[in-house]
Structures are given as C-alpha cells and as structure tokens.
Amino acid sequence: MKKAEKVRIGISIGDLNGIGSEIILKTFHDARMLEFCTPVIFANTKLLSFYKKHFKININFQGIDNASKIIDGKINVVNVWKDNTKINFGKEDKFLGKFTVKSLEAATNALINKEIDTLVTAPINKNVIQSKEFNFPGHTDYLAQKMKGDSLMLMVCDKLRVGLLTDHVAVKDIAEKITSELIQKKVAIIHDTLKTDFRIQKPKIAILGINPHSGDNGVIGKEDEEVLKPTILKINERGTLVYGPYAADSFFGTKNYKNFDAVIAAYHDQGLIPFKTLSFGKGVNFTAGLSEIRTSPDHGTAYEIAGKGEADYTSFKEAVFSSIEIFKCRSEYNSLIENQLQKQSKKL
Structure with a gap:
C-alpha cells in the first residue's frame, strides 16, 4: 500500500436519535485520524450539519453523490437520501428507522463493490428498523446474508x-x-x-x-x-x-x-x-x-444520554482502528498465500 493511500472506512449512521452521530463526529474531530484512514459516512450532509451545530463540533466534510466519488484524505458524506429528517434525541422512531436501514444498505453495497475497504457500524435500535423488507435481529445476521457467509x-x-x-x-x-x-x-x-x-x-x-x-x-x-x-x-x-x-x-x-x-x-x-x-x-x-471486514463499538444507542454531548466515543474510535489493523493483517495474509501459490505453480 502506498503511503498516500488510506484505508477507506465506510460508516453507517446508526439510529438517528441515538448517540451514533455524536461518537462519529467526536472521533473524526481529531484531524490526525485522517492520517490513518479516509472516512466515508453514509447519511446526508444536511443531517450531519444539524448534528455538527447541535454538538458544537467544528468539523468539515465533503458531500458526494455516491461512493465512487470518494476523495481520499477528506471526511466524505455520501448523500444516501434527500428527505428532511426531524431528530428527537432519545426517542424510538420507526420513521427514522427507515433512514438507518438506508444508510446500512448503502454502506454494505459499497463494501461488497470494493468502493470502501471496511465497514464500521454505529449502534442501531433493532425494534425501529424492522419491516417486511428488513427483517433481521441485527447487523450481524443482515451482513451474513448479504455476503453469504457464516458469521x-x-x-x-x-x-x-x-x-x-x-x-x-x-x-x-x-x-x-x-x-x-x-x-x-x-x-x-x-x-x-x-x-x-x-x-x-x-x-x-x-x-x-x-x-x-x-x-x-x-x-x-x-x-x-x-x-x-x-x-x-x-x-x-x-x-x-x-x-x-x-x-x-x-x-x-x-x-x-x-x-x-x-x-x-x-x-x-x-x-x-x-x-x-x-x-x-x-x-x-x-x-x-465474512468475506469483508465489519466492526462496531460494544455498546448500544444510549438513548438516556443521546443529544446531551456526554457520549464516550472511545469504543467507536477503537472500532475504527481495529478495522484498519484487521484490513492490513488480512491483506498481508492474502498476499503471503498468493505468493506461496505462485511459487508452487512455478515448480510444477
């Protein structure tokens, strides 16, 4: 991997009324994170602007129409939807649950299509995302079906x-x-x-x-x-x-x-x-x-503190770093196996 190239980390927004937005913004508020990866948030620039203003986090991001237009070294926001979303922190909202699913689906498709290297998912509320079209207990089961793997x-x-x-x-x-x-x-x-x-x-x-x-x-x-x-x-x-x-x-x-x-x-x-x-x-x-890499923080939506600016982003940040490290380990392992196979084929 060339020094100028960064691991492209896809990020699904999670529950819009939970702490997902806060821990994402807090993580990438530190400009040094861009030395390690290129974050790609699947959501909507208007929504991210609202969160940015609400939490008083001075952060710049680049809006793009789809993941094929990712700009390395920038915080990218893929506009998955254009609808207006009314946020009511700490409340279950099945209408907003549809946008949670849209974010996850778009990020997963980008992962499968190799437009991003890994996926980090912000916490979801399993209750508000259920529908006839999306009937999974959580991220793991959905991703296992999409990638046809044993998770x-x-x-x-x-x-x-x-x-x-x-x-x-x-x-x-x-x-x-x-x-x-x-x-x-x-x-x-x-x-x-x-x-x-x-x-x-x-x-x-x-x-x-x-x-x-x-x-x-x-x-x-x-x-x-x-x-x-x-x-x-x-x-x-x-x-x-x-x-x-x-x-x-x-x-x-x-x-x-x-x-x-x-x-x-x-x-x-x-x-x-x-x-x-x-x-x-x-x-x-x-x-x-799974054939692709997905990590997430080890906690939920934390409705009780959502919107208050109190969320600890340590676990989410660790999920990002783990995603990067696992990607590098897997790439090295696959390269090693490929080299071994090439040597064996030359001997035949």
Missing part, C-alpha cells in the same frame, strides 16, 4: 477475544441450539480469523461450559458431557488447539483467559458480561467469518 460475533479488546456459540438467542433455547456441528463451525471460524486477521500462527482456543461447573460430570445437565466434550476431542484430533469445557464462573476471575488467544462462550451474557467488565468501554465487536 460469528467476536468481541475484541487488546489480546482479549471472546466469541459466541449462540448470540441473540433466548436463554430457554440455548441448549438445544448448541450441536456438535455448530461448535465445529464456530471453532473453525475463530481459528481461521485468528490466523488471517490477527497474525496468530497456531491459535489456542478455550471453550466455556454450557451448564454451571460445566455440568459437574452430568449432575447439572448432560450437554457438556454429551455434546461439548466429545466435539472438543474430535476437533483436537484434527490438530486444532481447543481446550475445555471450562467452568464459566471462575474462568475470567482466575485470569485463565490470558492463556488463550480466544475464548468461546456458550451464550451471549456468559461471554459479554465478563468481556465488557474487563474492557472498560474500549471493546470492539468484530464480525468474523
């Missing part, structure tokens, strides 16, 4: 990486969702992404138990004995370093997580509660397993 939510903060076997699944349905096939698929995704996106040649992965104390040898539930343990053995036979199941209640408190490159939790809260406790607002949500 996995991987929470990242420095060397702490926590993935999930099941993500947005009701607690009563968790056990029946966890099958040997699912475990093998999720482990494969994390193993591949650790090598491709994080420069780890021989990843070590820990898996947390499904039941308390990993079932206590079947006394508290059979799933750990009948599903998890045999599957872990099967995966190990292939040469992948996977260990467990570990009792989730003590795993993080004893700092055992530091002995592994990634941890796989059985369900959402089992993984995200300790992750968010340890990451102190610096966590990043990375969607592993």
